Each structure stands twice: as C-alpha cells, then as structure tokens.
Amino acid sequence: MNELEKLLGRIIQRINVNLRELEYDVSPFIKNLVPLNQMVKFHAFYGITPNHSLDFLFNHSNLAGSYFLGKIQVRNSILYKSDIRGDELKSKGDVFHYQKFEIPITTDEGIDIEDSFLIKTLVHNFSHDPETLEKFFIRDTITSHYANIHGAPMDGSFLGPFSTVDLTTMRDCVIGAFSYIQAGEVDHLNIEPGTVWVRSPDDFNFHYRYPADRLKDYICFDKGAPPKGLFIDFVEDRKEDFGQLFNVFNIEQPASVPESSSLNRFSVIKPKTYISENVMVAQRAYLENAWLGKGANAQEQCYVINSRLDGFDIMAHGAKIIETNLGENVFVGFNSFLRGRTDSRLTVGRDTIIMPHTIIDTKKPLAIPPGHLVWGLITTPDELESNSIALEDLSKIDAGLMKGNMSFEGSGAVFVNAFRERIHHILEANGAFFDGKKNRGHAQKNQNISFNTIQPYPDGELQGLYPAIVIQP
Amino acid sequence: MSEYRVKELMVPLSEYATVPVGSTLFEAVLALEEAQEEFDHTKYKHRAILILDKNNRVIGKLGQLDVLRALEPKDENAEKIGELGQFGFSPSFIHKLRKQRRLKAAPMKDVCSKASKLKVEDFMQTPSEGEFIEAEAYLDMAIMQLVTGPHISLLVTHNEEIIGILRMTDAFAAVFHTMKECEI
Numbered sequence: 001m002n003e004l005e006k007l008l009g010r011i012i013q014r015i016n017v018n019l020r021e022l023e024y025d026v027s028p029f030i031k032n033l034v035p036l037n038q039m040v041k042f043h044a045f046y047g048i049t050p051n052h053s054l055d056f057l058f059n060h061s062n063l064a065g066s067y068f069l070g071k072i073q074v075r076n077s078i079l080y081k082s083d084i085r086g087d088e089l090k091s092k093g094d095v096f097h098y099q100k101f102e103i104p105i106t107t108d109e110g111i112d113i114e115d116s117f118l119i120k121t122l123v124h125n126f127s128h129d130p131e132t133l134e135k136f137f138i139r140d141t142i143t144s145h146y147a148n149i150h151g152a153p154m155d156g157s158f159l160g161p162f163s164t165v166d167l168t169t170m171r172d173c174v175i176g177a178f179s180y181i182q183a184g185e186v187d188h189l190n191i192e193p194g195t196v197w198v199r200s201p202d203d204f205n206f207h208y209r210y211p212a213d214r215l216k217d218y219i220c221f222d223k224g225a226p227p228k229g230l231f232i233d234f235v236e237d238r239k240e241d242f243g244q245l246f247n248v249f250n251i252e253q254p255a256s257v258p259e260s261s262s263l264n265r266f267s268v269i270k271p272k273t274y275i276s277e278n279v280m281v282a283q284r285a286y287l288e289n290a291w292l293g294k295g296a297n298a299q300e301q302c303y304v305i306n307s308r309l310d311g312f313d314i315m316a317h318g319a320k321i322i323e324t325n326l327g328e329n330v331f332v333g334f335n336s337f338l339r340g341r342t343d344s345r346l347t348v349g350r351d352t353i354i355m356p357h358t359i360i361d362t363k364k365p366l367a368i369p370p371g372h373l374v375w376g377l378i379t380t381p382d383e384l385e386s387n388s389i390a391l392e393d394l395s396k397i398d399a400g401l402m403k404g405n406m407s408f409e410g411s412g413a414v415f416v417n418a419f420r421e422r423i424h425h426i427l428e429a430n431g432a433f434f435d436g437k438k439n440r441g442h443a444q445k446n447q448n449i450s451f452n453t454i455q456p457y458p459d460g461e462l463q464g465l466y467p468a469i470v471i472q473p
Numbered sequence: 474m475s476e477y478r479v480k481e482l483m484v485p486l487s488e489y490a491t492v493p494v495g496s497t498l499f500e501a502v503l504a505l506e507e508a509q510e511e512f513d514h515t516k517y518k519h520r521a522i523l524i525l526d527k528n529n530r531v532i533g534k535l536g537q538l539d540v541l542r543a544l545e546p547k548d549e550n551a552e553k554i555g556e557l558g559q560f561g562f563s564p565s566f567i568h569k570l571r572k573q574r575r576l577k578a579a580p581m582k583d584v585c586s587k588a589s590k591l592k593v594e595d596f597m598q599t600p601s602e603g604e605f606i607e608a609e610a611y612l613d614m615a616i617m618q619l620v621t622g623p624h625i626s627l628l629v630t631h632n633e634e635i636i637g638i639l640r641m642t643d644a645f646a647a648v649f650h651t652m653k654e655c656e657i
Contacts, residue, residue, distance in 0.1 A: 183561070189559070197560055199560070199561050201561065205560065205561055205562055207557060207560050207562070209553060399566075400566050400569065402570055402573070405553070407553075407557055407562065407566075407570070409562050409563060409566045
C-alpha cells in the first residue's frame with residue numbers, strides 16, 4: 001500500500017503547486033475522501049467492440065472499479081469507479097472546423113490521463129481545444145464524486161462533487177460543487193459552488209448562481225468530510241443495486257429491448273421498464289418503472305424512476321428524474337435533478353430545454369409549458385416563473401436580461417440555436433434517428449460489447465497498483 | 474521643490490477631523506464640518522475624517538467616497554453584479570444592471586437617513602504600507618507616494634506616531650508656488 005499512498009501524496013502536491021496562485025490547498029478536502037483500502041477491492045474493466053478503437057496503456061496507476069472504452073492512456077493516476085468513455089473521439093482523417101480553420105486530424109485522438117485522481121467521474125466526448133485536437137489531456141487534476149469532464153482538456157484543476165466542465169479547456173481552476181462551466185477556455189478561476197456559466201465570447205453569456213443556503217441541502221462539500229446532502233443520499237440509497245451488477249459475470253437482459261436499442265450490461269433495470277426503438281441506456285444508468293419512447297437516451301449516472309419519456313428526449317450525464325413526464329424532444333441537462341411526487345407529478349412540455357444543473361423539486365403538481373428554457377432552483381410555480389422563459393421570447397433578446405439570479409447578455413437567438421444544434425447532434429450521435437440502415441449511433445454500435453477485467457496487486461508494497469499493461473488489437 | 478519638507482506642508486492631527494471608533498457616519502460628517510470651520514489658513518477643504526482607537530491612534534481614514542459608498546443599496550445582488558465582470562460580462566451590461574438596481578432602491582432622503590446611523594469602521598479604509606511618510610521627508614518623496622499609490626493624502630509620522638496628514642492639495646499648492654517662483 002506504500003506505493004499507492006506515495007502516489008496519492010504526489011498527486012495532491014502537484015495540484016497544490018498548480019493552485020498556488022489561488023492560495024488553495026486541496027489536502028483537507030482529499031485526505032480520506034476515499035479510504036485507500038477501498039481501492040484494492042474492485043477490478044477495472046474495459047470494453048471491446050468492432051466499432052471502437054482498442055488501445056490502452058495503464059502505468060503506475062490504480063483503476064479501482066473504473067471502465068474504459070476506446071483509446072486511453074493512464075499514468076501515475078488513481079481512477080476510482082470512473083468511466084472513461086472514448087466512443088466519441090476523433091479519428092485520423094476527420095476534419096475539425098474551428099472559426100475560419102479546417103484542421104485535419106492526423107492521428108486517432110486519445111484520452112491521456114496523468115498525475116490525476118478522479119473519483120466516480122465521467123470522462124466523455126472529445127477535445128474541443130483546437131490547439132490539442134489529437135490529445136484529450138487530463139493532467140494534475142482531482143475530481144470529486146460524480147463530476148463530469150465532457151470534451152474538456154484540463155490541467156491543474158480541482159472539481160467539486162457533481163460539477164461539470166463541458167467543452168472548455170481549463171487550467172489551474174477550482175470548480176465548486178454542482179457548478180457547470182462551458183466557457184471555451186478559462187484559467188486561474190475559483191468558481192463558487194452552484195454556479196452555472198455558459199459563455200460563447202462575442203455571442204452570448206449566461207450566468208446563474210444558486211442561493212448557497214438552499215443548495216447545501218442538496219449538496220455540501222466541506223473540508224475534512226465527504227460530500228453530503230440529498231444528492232449523495234439519493235445515489236447511496238441505490239448503490240447496492242449496482243454492486244450486484246459488478247459481482248456477477250453473466251447477466252440476463254432484464255427487459256425486452258428492440259434490435260435498434262442498446263441496454264448496457266452495467267445499468268440497473270428494475271421492473272416495469274419499457275424500452276422503445278433507438279434507445280440508448282449507458283452503463284451506471286438506473287431505470288425503475290421507466291417508459292423510454294423512441295430515440296430517448298439515458299446516459300451515465302442517469303436515474304429514471306416512475307417516469308415517462310415520450311421520445312427523442314435526452315437525459316444528459318448525471319440527470320435524474322423522479323415522478324416526472326417528459327414530452328417529446330425535451331433536453332434534461334447534466335446532473336439536473338427533477339423530482340415530482342407520487343400524487344404531484346412534474347410535467348415537462350415538449351421541446352423544452354432544462355439547463356444543465358437545474359433542480360426542480362416540487363411537492364405540488366407542476367407543469368412546465370412547452371418550448372421553454374428552465375434553469376436554477378425551482379420548488380414552486382412562482383420560482384418557475386422567475387427561472388424560465390419561452391424560447392421564442394428569449395430568441396428576441398439581443399442585448400441582455402436579468403431574471404432572479406440569472407444574468408444573460410448577448411443574442412438570445414444565437415443561444416437558442418446553439419442549444420438546438422447541440423441537442424440534434426446528441427440525438428444523432430446516440431442513434432435516435434436510425435432508420436434501419438442509416439444514422440447508426442451509440443444505441444446501435446454499443447449493442448455487442450465484450451467486457452474484460454484487470455486487477456491490481458492484491459498485497460505487498462505495490463498493493464492496489466495495477467501492473468503496467470498495454471492492450472491493443 | 475525638494476526644499477519643502479512634509480512637516481511644513483501637513484495639517485497637524487489636532488487640526489484635522491477625527492472621531493473615535495464606534496462613531497456613526499453622521500457624527501463623522503459633523504466632525505468634518507466642525508474641523509473645516511476652525512481650519513481657515515487655506516481655501517482647500519478637508520475631504521476625510523480620521524478614525525482613532527481608544528488610545529487615540531489612527532486606525533483608518535473615511536473619505537468622501539467611502540461615505541457615498543455607504544449610500545449604495547445593500548443586498549446580495551450588489552455582490553453578484555460585481556462578480557459578473559470575472560465571468561466576461563461587458564462593463565456596459567454591468568452598468569445597466571447597477572442602474573436598474575439604483576432605480577429600484579429607496580428614495581435618496583431615506584437612504585441618507587438610514588446610512589447616517591451606520592458605523593464608521595464598516596466603511597473606513599485601513600491605511601496601506603505606501604500611505605505613511607516621515608515628517609522629515611522632502612516633498613518630492615511625498616509626490617512620488619501620492620502618484621504611485623495613487624493616494625489623495627498621506628499620513629505623516631514622527632517616532633512611529635501619526636502626527637498629521639499631508640493632502641494632495643497641500644502638495645499641489647507647494648508645487649504651484651514653486652512653479653510661480655521659477656517664472657518670476
């Protein structure tokens with residue numbers, strides 16, 4: 001175990017060096033956040049498919065309970081129950097469009113993780129940084145529980161629990177719990193918990209900050225203690241269901257699945273779940289009494305409980321819906337938490353966009369009208385009024401708007417179009433538009449995956465470390 | 474110009490407006506008015522009040538801007554609007570938000586009445602390292618400190634005690650006088 005302890009110490013030191021300008025010390029947050037003996041208990045596993053690269057290099061690392069797909073290198077790192085999903089990486093011969101540039105991709109892109117500690121974190125998508133198109137790097141970085149690194153190369157950063165960095169190159173930043181950052185390129189920022197920031201320079205800028213006193217009921221991360229709050233309780237209550245999946249080698253498909261859909265073997269499917277065509281359910285998704293219409297998807301760490309998705313709905317990574325009905329073409333952003341009650345359901349009208357990191361928690365029936373943008377913390381109809389706007393009205397805004405805790409500057413029309421284009425791209429990538437021949441996506445390509453496992457040294461000086469491994473076709 | 478020493482140009486502490494810590498903004502403004510009435514050897518008025526601790530040591534300075542700052546509406550939005558700059562919002566957008574907030578605030582008379590009861594220590598500025606100057610120092614050193622600060626006044630010390638204040642207007646008057654002498 002000595003070597004693993006040394007490795008953790010080395011990672012903490014490296015990130016503290018990076019964050020010295022912010023005078024930020026990660027040590028009190030990280031020490032004992034995950035006991036080292038936990039890191040010896042779980043095997044790692046990787047996927048093999050004819051549709052994705054198979055190119056792994058693991059060196060001087062612990063990979064406990066983590067999953068790998070695609071082209072990935074991990075060195076001097078600890079990855080605890082994380083998903084490193086390289087099924088959207090760029091391929092040699094692709095062309096990347098950026099402003100007036102058309103940049104050819106000269107080698108297959110790879111995810112490159114070095115000197116980092118990721119806890120229950122999802123890494124997905126591809127590098128959007130035009131300066132590093134073939135290497136999606138994560139260096140000198142620590143992420144806490146259920147963070148998302150989505151198309152976001154980063155160096156020297158610390159991400160709090162349930163935070164997301166999306167399509168952004170980040171250097172030397174601290175991202176507070178439940179914050180969402182999509183801003184192109186940022187450095188040396190210390191972002192408060194509960195900040196939602198979406199910026200496209202010269203086009204638009206969206207900013208929302210959760211009231212700290214109310215956010216702490218949902219997620220709270222203080223020095224010397226693991227994250228706590230309703231979000232943590234919610235996932236912990238369902239942890240055992242996932243444990244069973246990892247303990248069994250062969251598992252029967254628990255629900256009837258059409259040929260054009262895929263249900264990951266590491267997803268939890270409880271009774272009364274219905275899967276339509278072109279549906280994609282990712283690993284670590286949780287469905288219970290869930291009705292998923294054509295083209296819907298539930299990505300990693302998504303929970304759909306006593307809910308219905310009419311079709312072509314997107315549940316982005318970490319989104320959770322309980323006692324909720326989604327009309328068609330609804331987008332539920334990263335880590336959003338939508339909760340109705342048994343006798344007081346939440347209804348979301350078609351074509352509505354739920355911004356990433358939105359909390360809707362209602363004890364009375366609540367209906368969100370079709371075609372709206374919704375953000376922030378909503379528990380009553382009044383809060384829905386101050387935290388939403390019709391997309392048609394937003395499209396008319398060309399200067400600025402301040403509504404409640406939300407500030408918006410720039411072109412509403414460009415903002416709405418950017419979201420609509422992205423939603424279309426996500427549906428396309430997930431195979432929602434597959435017609436039996438064309439438009440194959442993850443739902444069709446991820447149907448037949450073989451999973452292999454790898455394990456660490458069980459004892460001795462190197463206990464918990466995995467031997468250096470190269471896996472190629 | 475260097476022939477002027479700071480001690481010749483400064484206003485002695487005894488002639489300057491001072492109030493003890495714990496005073497209200499209204500008491501500070503009254504002290505300023507009183508000091509101004511008694512101080513008649515220059516046409517330039519005092520613009521600040523010094524805050525003294527229980528041992529009569531200067532612990533802070535309350536300028537006109539600090540008093541005006543106390544009139545700004547106090548709510549959590551103020552901080553939020555201030556933070557938007559680091560998130561890339563434009564100065565014109567931030568100015569517009571501040572303007573909207575001001576329009577929604579209470580009438581000026583009510584704001585003044587409320588602010589007059591606030592404590593000076595909540596708005597005073599604690600002197601920084603470059604704000605002190607020795608009484609024996611020459612004017613050119615004082616000008617350098619005023620410009621590089623920039624500061625509108627310097628606290629003058631002797632044997633580590635603050636004995637007076639050198640205002641920008643005092644330094645300017647000395648410079649003006651020297652210029653005139655050169656022309657003649």
